[in-house]
Amino acid sequence: NRIVAGMTLGTMVVEANRTSGALITANMAVDYGRQVFALPGRIDSPRSKGCHALIKNGAKLCESAEDILSEFEYLFPPSITPENEANVTPPSIPLSDEETILWKLLEATETHMDVLIRGSQLSAAKVSVVLMGMEMKRLVKRLPGQMYQRWDR
Template identity: 50%
Template sequence: MKLEEALSKILNRPPDSKDVRNEIKRCEALGIELIMMEDERYPSSLAQIKDPPLLLYARGKRIDALGKFSIAIVGSRMATSYGRNVAAKLSAELSRSGVVIVSGLAHGIDSVAHEEASKYGLTIGVLGTGIDIVYPKSKDIVFQKVMENGCLVSEFPLGTMPTKWTFPKRNRIIAGLSMGIIVVEASAKSGSLITARLGLEEGREIFAVPGSIFSPTSEGTINLIKNGAKCVTSAEDVLEEFGYVSVKSFIPEDPILDLLKSGPKSPEEISFSLGLTINEVNSKLTTLEIDGIVSKDFTDRFKLNL
């Protein structure tokens, strides 16, 4: 199928129409890639779902993220501080392990997952609007981070505004791109449960974070666990389902770690060599030590745990 034919089906216009030609020109001007199912960049996992998008609009510096191992992190827009902290923890741990984080760029859990993933790895934002629309508008910075450290994708024509049906429809793409779906927080009628259900129908692994029985945003996740979703508290809980033994066996790319490959260093030595403040170095070392990636030797200098 030619691009014009695919767009004619999406736009409901003849292949040689002005609307189809203009759509292609606008995408070229905005740096948007149009990826058909025949394209080798089209994710095989997405192509295998019951109703795959005929065409993907993709925008970002790392469109190749679409072909990598991915896990979705989704949850409530009205996330609690607990939910935000858990989403940040899981997203950071998985990203450091080389996993691409997929989510829907909504308020709450989605945005936290994208922001953390953009610090340590790659992330994919699936939109319920045209790819040229920033919605919600307050998330412009998050959108930019996703494009810098991954890509945005949408199946909707340019200019498509959000409606009550576009977001549930995009959820099947989140599920299709991901090998597993983590629901961090969700009310009893949360849209995140739609994503989990769609993922289950496509044979994806479903994970849920336990929460307080008194919290409305934990009702959905508790019900998922009751119905067979794996209870998850760390990235290792997720990765072991796919044959990974330990998150700690994955060493992230980091200038501090590159420096430590030459031998143990004190925080002061690292600060001087990399031009970082001592507070920045100590903060990073604390995180790396908690993750089991570095430790102190008998001289109190930091070394890699290989």
């Protein structure tokens, strides 16, 4: 737990009961001066109680990757804006095969996740994971209603 807490800029707890080992790591992260994030859950679920306690004690409430990225903005290029043109050049960073497929399917306007799943012929779980990675790289922006939009560097 000490090693994990010390190696990171921040610790994200997604689900934890009140006696979860994840809370030990989160508390060590606080001791090391690291940022702690927690995903709120159902108020009647014992598996959410640990995250709720973290939020009550000062952890940042996290609902999306953007919540984490905004805390570490200084690590990312400052001028990223949504792409408005029809012809978009591919990003300058290398993309995995799955990222390339989704990048080509994404449009400058909003694209629903179901369209990406059908068009890519990847599983919903795989598309979700790949989109999260692309969001962390600031290649796509997640919008309300399972909509995504391509961002250009």
